[in-house]
């Protein structure tokens with residue numbers, strides 16, 4: 001069985017690590033926990049017995065303006081974060097649903113915002129209705145697989161761990177439960193920003209969205225409830241590419257700004273397999289923070305940002321011309337598989353920047 005074939009070596013590696021001494025009472029996965037995790041993995045591939053009605057399925061996509069604002073200037077402090085693993089049927093596209101695995105019921109999970117030096121207490125719960133073990137691996141945390149070793153949680157359970165945010169930057173977080181690629185593909189990802197001591201430069205508008213792949217039992221466009229398809233994940237053959245978890249989410253809820261406003265977009269690529277080449281047709285990104293790094297000066301003036309699978313980055317620019325800017329991955333075939341969004345800019349047009357016809 002291919003699934004067990006993957007899970008078994010992972011379990012063995014964990015047991016080996018425990019024997020070699022990195023185990024502490026607070027950090028170890030118990031042998032019983034690993035066995036339950038494997039049971040959960042196997043159970044997770046069974047057909048779903050109970051489905052939500054097609055008409056009443058929730059929209060799991062987070063709106064791109066749904067993120068907390070900049071932190072006030074302050075000294076490092078204790079910050080408490082709550083994450084809830086929830087599995088739920090959601091709208092994938094018109095006429096099709098998908099059984100998502102989420103943080104807090106939305107894709108991506110909440111935008112987490114802390115300051116460098118903060119102590120971050122993470123309370124991780126797995127909803128009683130879940131059928132899988134879940135966890136969280138925050139790339140902003142040092143050690144213990146970013147907390148994944150401290151947060152493997154059975155349905156109905158709760159774990160708490162605490163880390164100190166040592167390195168400023170923008171980082172991915174994701175479920176760290178094997179088969180990790182499946183937990184990511186099903187929707188368990190988000191971003192955490194560790195602000196530098198002085199914060200980021202002030203802008204007028206901030207947005208947050210992520211690209212991801214979805215692997216469904218039926219082909220692209222198939223109607224009805226769709227099951228996650230692990231075999232297609234392993235073959236790297238996604239049926240869908242999406243922004244914020246579902247087809248058309250950033251068209252129904254576009255990014256909105258005005259001419260002359262300073263805009264910042266926090267962008268992550270969940271993958272789990274493919275890299276991303278974010279581009280907005282007709283826009284030029286004026287500052288590009290590749291790999292989410294705040295330790296080096298941003299690159300200036302580029303039309304796209306490259307984000308590897310599991311990476312994050314952000315861009316800043318001032319829209320100069322009103323209109324609708326399609327948000328795409330310049331690997332354009334993805335647009336034929338569901339990807340797409342829109343930045344809508346309102347305001348006056350300066351025809352000296354662009355106009356139809358001969359130069360005036």
Ligand SMILES: [Cu+2]
Pocket residue numbers: 085101132133134135175176177183188
């Ligand atoms: Cu998970």
